Amino acid sequence: MARPSFQAAPGTRDLLSPDTDRWRLFTALFAEEAARAGFGQIVPPMFEDAGVFTRLGEASDVVSKELYDFEDKGGRRIALRPEFTASVCRAYAQNRQLTPWKTWYVGSAFRYDKPQKGRYRQFDQVGAEVIGSHDPDLDIELIALASRFYERVGLTTTQGQPNSVTLMLNSLGDKADRPAYLAALQSHFQANLGELSEQSAKTLELNPLRVLDSKRREDAELVAAAPILSDFISDEAGAAFERVQAGLAALNIPFTIAPRLVRGLDYYTRTTFEFAATSLDAAQNAVGGGGRYDGLVADLGGPDEPGVGFALGIDRTLLACDEASVFAAPDTAVDVWVVSTTGDLDGLAITDELRRAGLRVDRSFDHRSMKAQMKAANRSGAAVAVIVGDDEAAAGTVSVRSMRSDRQSDDRPQFEISRSEMVGPIKELLLP
Ligand code: AMP
Numbered sequence: 001m002a003r004p005s006f007q008a009a010p011g012t013r014d015l016l017s018p019d020t021d022r023w024r025l026f027t028a029l030f031a032e033e034a035a036r037a038g039f040g041q042i043v044p045p046m047f048e049d050a051g052v053f054t055r056l057g058e059a060s061d062v063v064s065k066e067l068y069d070f071e072d073k074g075g076r077r078i079a080l081r082p083e084f085t086a087s088v089c090r091a092y093a094q095n096r097q098l099t100p101w102k103t104w105y106v107g108s109a110f111r112y113d114k115p116q117k118g119r120y121r122q123f124d125q126v127g128a129e130v131i132g133s134h135d136p137d138l139d140i141e142l143i144a145l146a147s148r149f150y151e152r153v154g155l156t157t158t159q160g161q162p163n164s165v166t167l168m169l170n171s172l173g174d175k176a177d178r179p180a181y182l183a184a185l186q187s188h189f190q191a192n193l194g195e196l197s198e199q200s201a202k203t204l205e206l207n208p209l210r211v212l213d214s215k216r217r218e219d220a221e222l223v224a225a226a227p228i229l230s231d232f233i234s235d236e237a238g239a240a241f242e243r244v245q246a247g248l249a250a251l252n253i254p255f256t257i258a259p260r261l262v263r264g265l266d267y268y269t270r271t272t273f274e275f276a277a278t279s280l281d282a283a284q285n286a287v288g289g290g291g292r293y294d295g296l297v298a299d300l301g302g303p304d305e306p307g308v309g310f311a312l313g314i315d316r317t318l319l320a321c322d323e324a325s326v327f328a329a330p331d332t333a334v335d336v337w338v339v340s341t342t343g344d345l346d347g348l349a350i351t352d353e354l355r356r357a358g359l360r361v362d363r364s365f366d367h368r369s370m371k372a373q374m375k376a377a378n379r380s381g382a383a384v385a386v387i388v389g390d391d392e393a394a395a396g397t398v399s400v401r402s403m404r405s406d407r408q409s410d411d412r413p414q415f416e417i418s419r420s421e422m423v424g425p426i427k428e429l430l431l432p
Pocket of ligand 1: 111290312
């Protein structure tokens with residue numbers, strides 16, 4: 001076959017059924033969990049003034065290298081959102097809400113990254129954020145929301161299973177705790193500069209914290225030996241972190257303390273966390289993460305309200321589900337296939353009537369033979385075929401045939417019933 005003139009751009013994909021059905025079920029389950037926890041949905045714009053995102057910190061890759069930004073026809077600097085948190089904070093600053101404001105979202109994010117399995121330029125996230133409270137119980141509530149949701153799709157925070165996700169937890173302390181820690185980090189890396197990768201040496205000049213985020217093998221040893229933040233955090237931040245750990249233990253949500261977990265964006269304070277799927281390769285095993293961002297709303301011109309939230313990557317979580325053989329795509333077969341050989345409008349009308357009765361119904365087109373239509377009915381996976389030929393049309397009836405593959409074909413019932421009374425018996429055939 002000739003290659004079509006256009007292909008989806010690098011790092012983007014077409015999602016087709018049944019993957020889209022699975023995607024919809026995934027997001028519906030997230031919406032349900034979020035609603036159970038009292039979160040209302042936000043649908044922010046897909047693009048913003050680029051400044052909303054550049055505030056996230058020039059030293060992070062997401063901002064410095066991966067931002068999809070451009071000038072629009074009005075001369076504005078615009079960026080496609082690389083994540084949702086900044087948009088949620090901007091939205092809060094613009095449309096003040098009662099606090100704590102609990103909101104969730106679903107949608108695409110865009111990052112000009114090197115495409116590979118589990119890493120795309122357009123990818124989807126679900127997430128939740130709470131603005132306006134310092135209470136660490138909200139950190140716990142958010143982690144619990146993510147964990148309960150993972151459970152619903154068949155993953156588990158219990159360790160040692162093929163479908164495990166590991167919850168890694170850290171506290172980055174408060175902004176005031178940062179300078180002493182940064183100085184300690186700076187002198188640790190400076191003293192060993194020769195052993196640091198070239199990229200990390202550059203990052204060090206911008207923000208030593210980001211060096212901890214390096215996944216480069218050359219840096220691994222130095223990163224592992226770096227001073228840890230928990231030795232530098234204030235009593236208050238320390239107490240909040242204790243509360244988070246106690247709360248997770250009370251809810252039976254296992255976690256691992258990861259003292260060097262800093263995450264990819266600069267705005268995090270206090271609690272930070274990440275979920276890593278056991279079934280995925282280490283480079284792309286982060287299926288979700290989040291934390292506190294107590295200065296971000298103020299940075300975006302809003303009131304000085306704290307915030308905490310998380311985002312889960314849909315594409316990557318589904319890959320983890322594939323690898324763990326959980327959360328298969330839902331069955332998308334129709335219930336009924338309508339077979340009509342009258343050449344009249346019977347097939348059309350019966351299909352419409354059954355759809356209006358709430359059934360999933362499809363039919364053959366192009367005036368195919370009875371045999372070809374029955375073949376299509378079989379292939380469709382429909383549990384019932386409704387057949388109308390000249391005899392049925394003349395008598396005002398339809399023939400109903402069970403197609404269920406769990407029965408022998410000779411004991412699959414077929415009967416003729418009045419067309420005006422067909423819905424009840426058809427529904428009965430569809431019962432499990
Ligand atoms: P982050 O804001 O980088 O922590 O992203 C949150 C989650 O989104 C990650 O844990 C991933 O599951 C997912 N994610 C981030 N970047 C990508 C990408 N380029 N492609 C696919 N998923 C991604």
